[in-house]
Amino acid sequence: MVRKKIDYLASLNEVQRAAVESMEGAVMVIAGPGSGKTRVLTYRIAYLIENGIEPWRILALTFTNKAASEMKERIEQVVGPGARKVWMGTFHSIFARILRVEGHRLGYPNDFTIYDTDDSKNLIKDIINSMQLDPKVYKPGVVLSRISMAKSNLITPKRYANNDDLMVYDRMNRVPMIFQIYEKYTERCLRAGAMDFDDLLLQMFRLLYQNPDNVREKYNLAFSHILVDEFQDTNSLQYEIIKLFLDPNRENPNICIVGDDAQSIYSFRGATIDNILNFEKDFPQLQVFKLEQNYRSTKHIIGAANKVITNNDRQIQKKIWTEELEGHKIKLIKTVTDTEEGKRIADLIVEYKNRFHVKNSDMAILYRTNAQSRIFEEHLRRLNLPYKIYGGLSFYQRKEVKDVVAYMRLTINPLDDEAFKRVINFPKRGLGGVALNSIFMKAEQANISLYHACFETELSPKAKNAVNEFIRLIESFMQKNQESNAYETASYIVKKTGIMEVFKAENTLEAFGRMENINSLLDGVQEFVENDEFTEGEPVERNLSGYLQNIALLTDFDQKEEETDFVTLMSVHSAKGLEFDCIFVVGLEENLFPSYMSLSIPEQIDEERRLFYVAITRAKRFLVLSYANSRYQYGEIRMNDPSRFIEEIPIEHLEDNSPIKQKLILDKPKILGGIKPLDKKPVNDYSKEAQNFIPDHPDKIEENMRILHLKFGPGTITGIEGYKENRIARIDFDNLEGPEKRIVLKYAKLKILQ
DNA sequence: AACAATATCTTTTTT
DNA sequence: AGATATTGTT
Numbered sequence: 001m002v003r004k005k006i007d008y009l010a011s012l013n014e015v016q017r018a019a020v021e022s023m024e025g026a027v028m029v030i031a032g033p034g035s036g037k038t039r040v041l042t043y044r045i046a047y048l049i050e051n052g053i054e055p056w057r058i059l060a061l062t063f064t065n066k067a068a069s070e071m072k073e074r075i076e077q078v079v080g081p082g083a084r085k086v087w088m089g090t091f092h093s094i095f096a097r098i099l100r101v102e103g104h105r106l107g108y109p110n111d112f113t114i115y116d117t118d119d120s121k122n123l124i125k126d127i128i129n130s131m132q133l134d135p136k137v138y139k140p141g142v143v144l145s146r147i148s149m150a151k152s153n154l155i156t157p158k159r160y161a162n163n164d165d166l167m168v169y170d171r172m173n174r175v176p177m178i179f180q181i182y183e184k185y186t187e188r189c190l191r192a193g194a195m196d197f198d199d200l201l202l203q204m205f206r207l208l209y210q211n212p213d214n215v216r217e218k219y220n221l222a223f224s225h226i227l228v229d230e231f232q233d234t235n236s237l238q239y240e241i242i243k244l245f246l247d248p249n250r251e252n253p254n255i256c257i258v259g260d261d262a263q264s265i266y267s268f269r270g271a272t273i274d275n276i277l278n279f280e281k282d283f284p285q286l287q288v289f290k291l292e293q294n295y296r297s298t299k300h301i302i303g304a305a306n307k308v309i310t311n312n313d314r315q316i317q318k319k320i321w322t323e324e325l326e327g328h329k330i331k332l333i334k335t336v337t338d339t340e341e342g343k344r345i346a347d348l349i350v351e352y353k354n355r356f357h358v359k360n361s362d363m364a365i366l367y368r369t370n371a372q373s374r375i376f377e378e379h380l381r382r383l384n385l386p387y388k389i390y391g392g393l394s395f396y397q398r399k400e401v402k403d404v405v406a407y408m409r410l411t412i413n414p415l416d417d418e419a420f421k422r423v424i425n426f427p428k429r430g431l432g433g434v435a436l437n438s439i440f441m442k443a444e445q446a447n448i449s450l451y452h453a454c455f456e457t458e459l460s461p462k463a464k465n466a467v468n469e470f471i472r473l474i475e476s477f478m479q480k481n482q483e484s485n486a487y488e489t490a491s492y493i494v495k496k497t498g499i500m501e502v503f504k505a506e507n508t509l510e511a512f513g514r515m516e517n518i519n520s521l522l523d524g525v526q527e528f529v530e531n532d533e534f535t536e537g538e539p540v541e542r543n544l545s546g547y548l549q550n551i552a553l554l555t556d557f558d559q560k561e562e563e564t565d566f567v568t569l570m571s572v573h574s575a576k577g578l579e580f581d582c583i584f585v586v587g588l589e590e591n592l593f594p595s596y597m598s599l600s601i602p603e604q605i606d607e608e609r610r611l612f613y614v615a616i617t618r619a620k621r622f623l624v625l626s627y628a629n630s631r632y633q634y635g636e637i638r639m640n641d642p643s644r645f646i647e648e649i650p651i652e653h654l655e656d657n658s659p660i661k662q663k664l665i666l667d668k669p670k671i672l673g674g675i676k677p678l679d680k681k682p683v684n685d686y687s688k689e690a691q692n693f694i695p696d697h698p699d700k701i702e703e704n705m706r707i708l709h710l711k712f713g714p715g716t717i718t719g720i721e722g723y724k725e726n727r728i729a730r731i732d733f734d735n736l737e738g739p740e741k742r743i744v745l746k747y748a749k750l751k752i753l754q
Numbered sequence: 755a756a757c758a759a760t761a762t763c764t765t766t767t768t769t
Numbered sequence: 770a771g772a773t774a775t776t777g778t779t
Contacts, residue, residue, distance in 0.1 A: 117769095368767080
């Protein structure tokens, strides 16, 4: 076959090209933001394929589905449909796929369920209750994260109990029974035929490590080239798995990792920078390529980013540079309240649209916590700006969607206790605490699933009836599933459960929305059935089981969009790997960004700084940073200082009228004054100007104005409370120590400067 | 058992 | 503040 040689290699710079062409052996690509990392990765895979490597012998692991599908698409553009046969996907989805085939060797059914975080927490809650422990002491979330930590470090329940450090730690925290909860949790997951997110990694490891039926060899031979994206975000378990995938018979295996230590932002879930550092030791013949030229951002943005990141000690030396223009300086916005921040940003978005013709879709608001999205949402809606929020509650996490999915899960895997609990009494069929408790007890004591316990539990006739009906319902779903595709079964389920009728009866706007969600869930199932795009060469079937497998690891990113030109709102974490013309990084305050959780631990501050680095390097042309003096947190108003990260940006990269810049300039005389006390002016020195001092009308005073006070001198209005004649201004006077003053405007006599 | 009222907790980030 | 969990009432 003669394939036209697409000249993609010519579009690469020297280092990029070298990285692409180094086909064999261990390769590490250190790639700064915007340095064409994805290009290198995709072209490398394309290059491998063009040079005779079978696509299905390439394993490429990414962190998000989005990254995977994007890369697949781009490879396909170069090498054609063969690209679809590359094993490309997230760690979790690829491992889930393999475990569907091999999991039986570890005692899991092929149709195992994937427990999401809610399922896990609910199960833990159950166990805590059944052990008669106080759920206020044993918080499910905390327990889960301990278990997760243990799993990521290959610590089994038994080893947990024998590990002094862990046990002492738990005892000190007054939760000495975690090891036992962990043990029960593991048993219950296995009994339910379920894996949680960590299990997808852990069981994959066990499979390769314990190597039943020499299954490891099968995969060692299958994959000749392995590539890992965002390697800085892998945890040690993921690294161990990667190593087990490598053929031990190869002296210098074909493994290529791509990453940037400066963008490592997932240490909270066990990711460790050590993986990058250890990589050099584990693969002595390693070739290293550093991509340092940035093709994304202007000089001001890169300058700021470079300077900020120097505040972190531990990093691989590199210097990011760009040939782009100087560009616009970074805009810094200071507001008094979080509400005002929302308004200012929304206004700015309109301004950027008008002045610079930036499209909505080229703008993104990035925040530290998802909870911050609401205010921006409100103000964007007020200005009729289309927007889309990523993260937070995803579609598949909504109650009604989870309920329908629970019915599907139970149909596929009746052992799935968490699904059972969700729907046993929804819609209501008159089963309450008493009846359910006896079922739970029975299951516990006979060590069987809840579903099977239904057959063996003594119940009141009324309850028995309801339970039998429920069982018959599920059985009819199983029957239907035998003879129908996923969509037919799903609509059958929705119809027979009568969920829609429940919402219809509610007759509220909210219930209407829920019905809509269930309909779009069904649409999604239908799309899955009709769309075999992803199936080529893959063992994913278009039945209900395949569908569940497909959605278990999906996030909001993977939803289809109808509207195309919308402003993006998301957490900084989810923005990794993306770029926008115009980026707004909001909520830059101490205690928020950096998060208060990280303040006391230097390593975590460094991680917050890397997060900030990621945030600002998303911007191509415009970067806006904002902070508010006060905001609602935990239902009360909190005052926070501006984030330390703002001050780490060299002043020459900030717009001239930036609040920090003004403050620094005005601060100078104060510092000098400290050296030369004589220079200190008496506070009322401004009275000299009294003759030509004409105060402005109080109603004209607004927030952020620079004003002159007859007695106190120049200052900045940091806030206004009250209305009309009762308006009180908070004023930060330049020459006054201590907190800002509150002055009733009616009496104040202020002159607006400029 | 179902619903209403009250108490509690949350907020770091994600597969 | 808002969602969720728990308790109280019918």
